Amino acid sequence: MFRQATARLLSRSAAASPKARPFSTDLESAPAADQAFVDAWKKVAPNMDPPKTPLSFMKPRPPTPSSIPSKLIVNFSLPYASELSGKEVDMVIVPATTGQMGILPGHVPTIAELKPGLMTVHEGNDVQKYFVSSGFALVHANSFADIIAVEAVPVDRIDPTLVQKGLAEFTQKLNSASTELEKAEAQIGLDVHSALSSALSG
Structure with missing residues (x-):
């Protein structure tokens, strides 16, 4: 029934x-x-x-093309600035919580949460590298991608000396933490600085 x-x-x-x-x-x-x-x-x-x-x-959403376009349109925004707006690129690789995720034209619609890590924007032989703290990547069916980060900085503006100093400082804080709150705060700092160090080496 x-x-x-x-x-x-x-x-x-x-x-x-x-x-x-x-x-x-x-x-x-x-x-x-x-x-x-x-x-x-x-x-x-x-x-x-x-x-x-x-x-x-709002601008009307462009229709989903019948064939896969040659370029991906990327909007990359921070709370205080727009880093990229309607930029045509070949590919973007973002640090999703599930692992590095490559976004190409024609990508399946997806919402991915970002973790601290390296984001790269590929246009021909030119590669722009950003360190992002967290955020979301929204990939649309019409080969548009909106990437929203809480904080981001070009990798070439990161000071390696300060990263290593922070890494040592938060490692020491984690080892000496006596409460769960102190451990959590130290672990977050350690994770971010480890990701910064990986971004500089990668």
């Missing part, structure tokens, strides 16, 4: 939506979604101008 009811519900929903749900920022769906909000607002408060929705401030 339960299986029959489930099958009926699934067949109805499949008939009602034969194609995948569009993204809210797709070219076709964005104006319709905004207009639906405006129409609903006018029914409730006809004498007030409707507020602008987030879609009013």
Whole structure:
């Protein structure tokens, strides 16, 4: 009985939506979604101008191409700056929590959490290297990638002497830690400085 009811519900929903749900920022769906909000607002408060929705401030999402493009479009942002905006590159390698992840044009849509480590941006023979502390990489179906980091710095601006000093300091703190909080803080510092050291050597 339960299986029959489930099958009926699934067949109805499949008939009602034969194609995948569009993204809210797709070219076709964005104006319709905004207009639906405006129409609903006018029914409730006809004498007030409707507020602008987030879609009013967003560029429409480019359509997913039918073939894999030759370039990946990358946006790399920090809370206080935009490092890369709409940059066409061949590949990006990010330090995901599951391991180093290479992102190429046509990559499957993915959300990956970042850990402290080396991020490289490849464009021909040119390779830009950044150390990122943490964040997320959002890879879209249309060969766009948004990389958001809490903190990042070009590798050539890192002082190796300070990294080794910090590594020694946090190793000593971890060995002498007496509480769980002190151990956790020391371990975080040690992990970050170890990742900095690896980024400099890699």
